[in-house]
Amino acid sequence: MRRVGVAVLGAVAGALLLSGCTAVDLPLAAVRIGADGQPWALIRPCGDDSYLEPDLEGRAGRTESGAVASGWSxxxxAEGDAEFPLFTPPPAWTAQPVGAQRLLSDHTYVLAFGHYVTGDSYNGIVTFTAADLATLEAGQVWADGRPMSLGEFEELAEGSC
Structure with missing residues (x-):
């Protein structure tokens, strides 16, 4: 099943490359700390758009390359807005855990999803570390490389579409 998903994603990416279009990265994902002290993910696709292969990848250091040491794929x-504990994605997504199921210090995380259609393709993405989340005050989320209020994130996401 995973090979089929990778093949479909590869075919879509190849078609986009050949057509001269590339997906743009948009600030449509965020992370917050819940009342339980645990990190939570927020996904906000544009309108009613469906999206492919949401995933969380944590890698050692401040890089987005190398082996995934923590996360899920x-x-x-999927479709619609989603909010869930970072390491417990919705059951309907049938996520496969990868490595540690907790935030690791000195790791960079990327929470992402993709919407791929000719001429209107985008990736919803947020990059963060445990240290970034430790700077959040009550009611704040981490998105677009910085802390902001939930309302600011919702406006940013809507305005990015």
Whole structure:
């Protein structure tokens, strides 16, 4: 099943490359600290758009390359806004855990999803570390490389579409 998802994603990416279009990265994902002290993910696709393969990848250091040491991956399609504990994605996504299921210090995390259609393709993405989340005050989220209020994130996401 994973190979099918990778093949489909590869075909879509290849078609986009050949057509001269590339998906743009948009600030449509955020992370917050819940009342339980645990990190929570927020996904905000544009309008009613469906999206492919939401995933969380944590890698050692301040880089987005190298082996994934913490997170989860999916190979399906999802739709609608989502908010969930960072390491417990919605059951319908049938996520596969990868490595440690907790935030690791000195690791960079990327929470991302993709919407790929000709001429209107985008990736919802947020990059963060445990140290970034430690700077959040009550009611704040981490998105677009900085802390902000939930309301600011919702406006940013809507305005990015």
């Amino acid at each position: 999916t190979d399906g399609e």
